[in-house]
Amino acid sequence: MPLSATADTSKTVKLERYNSYLRKIHSTKVLNASSKVLFRATLLVALVLVLLFAINYPPLSDSRAAAAHHLHRRSFLSTGLFSSSSSSSSSIGGAAWEKRVRQSSTAKRPHGLSVLVTGAAGFVGSHCSLALRKRGDGVLGFDNFNDYYDPSLKRARQELLEKQQVFIVEGDLNDGPLLRKLFDVVPFTHILHLAAQAGVRYAMKNPQSYIASNIAGFVNLLEVAKAANPQPAIVWASSSSVYGLNTENPFSEEHRTDQPASLYAATKKAGEEIAHTYNHIYGLSLTGLRFFTVYGPWGRPDMAYFFFTKDILHGKSIDIYRTQDNQEVARDFTYIDDIVKGCVGALDTAEKSTGSGGKKRGQAQLRVYNLGNTSPVPVGRLVSILEGLLGTKAKKHLIKMPRNGDVPYTHANVSLAYKDFGYKPTTDLAAGLRKFVKWYVGYYGIQPRVRKENSHAEDSA
Numbered sequence: 377m378p379l380s381a382t383a384d385t386s387k388t389v390k391l392e393r394y395n396s397y398l399r400k401i402h403s404t405k406v407l408n409a410s411s412k413v414l415f416r417a418t419l420l421v422a423l424v425l426v427l428l429f430a431i432n433y434p435p436l437s438d439s440r441a442a443a444a445h446h447l448h449r450r451s452f453l454s455t456g457l458f459s460s461s462s463s464s465s466s467s468i469g470g471a472a473w474e475k476r477v478r479q480s481s482t483a484k485r486p487h488g489l490s491v492l493v494t495g496a497a498g499f500v501g502s503h504c505s506l507a508l509r510k511r512g513d514g515v516l517g518f519d520n521f522n523d524y525y526d527p528s529l530k531r532a533r534q535e536l537l538e539k540q541q542v543f544i545v546e547g548d549l550n551d552g553p554l555l556r557k558l559f560d561v562v563p564f565t566h567i568l569h570l571a572a573q574a575g576v577r578y579a580m581k582n583p584q585s586y587i588a589s590n591i592a593g594f595v596n597l598l599e600v601a602k603a604a605n606p607q608p609a610i611v612w613a614s615s616s617s618v619y620g621l622n623t624e625n626p627f628s629e630e631h632r633t634d635q636p637a638s639l640y641a642a643t644k645k646a647g648e649e650i651a652h653t654y655n656h657i658y659g660l661s662l663t664g665l666r667f668f669t670v671y672g673p674w675g676r677p678d679m680a681y682f683f684f685t686k687d688i689l690h691g692k693s694i695d696i697y698r699t700q701d702n703q704e705v706a707r708d709f710t711y712i713d714d715i716v717k718g719c720v721g722a723l724d725t726a727e728k729s730t731g732s733g734g735k736k737r738g739q740a741q742l743r744v745y746n747l748g749n750t751s752p753v754p755v756g757r758l759v760s761i762l763e764g765l766l767g768t769k770a771k772k773h774l775i776k777m778p779r780n781g782d783v784p785y786t787h788a789n790v791s792l793a794y795k796d797f798g799y800k801p802t803t804d805l806a807a808g809l810r811k812f813v814k815w816y817v818g819y820y821g822i823q824p825r826v827r828k829e830n831s832h833a834e835d836s837a
């Protein structure tokens with residue numbers, strides 16, 4: 377039966393092929409299953425190894441911590457909410473950096489303070505840092521060198537500080553890991569917190585910057601301070617603007633401050649309330665200083681006395697505000713050296729915080745002081761003094777004060793600061809402006825009477 381035999385043979389062959397096909401599939405399945413088991417086992421072993429490594433090894437070394445911190449910092453700052461220059465960011469962390477931080481913060485006199493000065497490249501911050509350093513306190517600066525006004529002026533102040541061995545760490549108040557790192561390295565006795573978004577009128581242009589610095593940044597700093605062990609005592613810059621629409625004169629700390637006229641004022645007032653909270657919950661010693669229109673050498677180019685000087689020298693007209701009922705606007709202009717004495721007095725009389733590691737251990741000091749000159753001067757008079765000092769007539773443009781957050785009048789009663797730390801302003805506006813103009817013409821390289829020709833240097837002011 378060849379035919380049937382042929383048929384049988386072909387059937388057998390087909391069956392053989394089919395069986396071998398099934399065997400192949402089966403062996404592949406077995407192989408897949410066994411490789412899966414192998415893969416899972418390897419993964420488990422790797423996981424166990426990683427866990428063992430993490431348990432057995434100490435936390436990140438400084439340099440690795442710094443690197444990790446910077447990754448975090450970059451991603452945080454890249455949200456665009458908070459400004460920070462990164463020029464020195466690569467140098468943050470590491471043994472050399474820590475050494476600089478420690479050296480700068482170490483007092484050179486017995487029982488000297490160790491002060492973290494925020495806003496150290498700013499106007500008041502740079503003056504206070506130098507004064508503290510001069511008497512032998514340890515000072516570490518902190519500043520983000522933002523461009524609210526010409527950062528080259530901040531860099532020039534930084535150079536002055538570096539000559540006196542005061543190191544400024546470049547960073548933002550909202551950078552928690554960086555601030556914590558500083559407190560890991562140094563047991564600061566005090567913080568002089570002067571970093572802020574300043575300026576009354578700019579708040580209408582960039583309101584968010586006030587929230588980011590004066591509220592979020594302040595809270596971030598307080599969070600780090602409350603968790604530090606030891607907790608530092610904190611002296612910080614509030615503002616005369618908190619008196620807002622208050623009509624009682626001269627302004628006393630007892631007067632109402634619940635009617636701010638600008639967002640700037642509102643954020644400073646909020647700062648005072650936030651200070652109360654951190655004092656109450658965590659035992660932080662907190663002193664707020666209400667500065668009254670501070671002026672002087674190395675001042676802020678956004679302030680009227682500064683840009684009036686520039687504009688008068690350039691022959692540009694200046695706006696002099698008058699109240700809605702056509703009265704003169706006046707300010708209790710306060711000279712920088714007086715303010716520095718007030719800041720140092722507040723630091724010296726600040727009691728220790730009572731908490732540690734985030735826990736309150738007792739009632740702590742909570743203070744607010746006016747630091748003014750006690751002698752308001754109309755803006756028109758300020759301009760006349762400048763005209764005399766500059767030997768040039770101003771092109772005056774008298775206008776009604778725009779509704780921009782300005783208040784018509786400030787006048788400080790400083791008896792509380794006098795009683796508690798002997799604060800007594802000694803420089804009147806004419807004497808203070810003389811010193812300012814001397815600095816101004818020197819800094820910007822202006823020659824008397826040929827000022828316009830040499831004024832290119834001022835353009836960065």
Ligand SMILES: O=C(O)[C@H]1O[C@H](OP(=O)(O)OP(=O)(O)OC[C@H]2O[C@@H](n3ccc(=O)[nH]c3=O)[C@H](O)[C@@H]2O)[C@H](O)[C@@H](O)[C@H]1O
Binds near residue numbers: 667
């Ligand atoms: O004590 C404070 O807490 C604040 O002081 C400062 O604010 P102010 O007192 O408003 O100073 P500043 O701007 O120099 O204007 C001075 C005078 O010139 C008037 N002024 C202003 C501009 C103008 O073009 N014309 C004008 O007449 C203006 O109406 C005012 O009467 C700080 O900037 C602020 O950050 C905060 O610290």
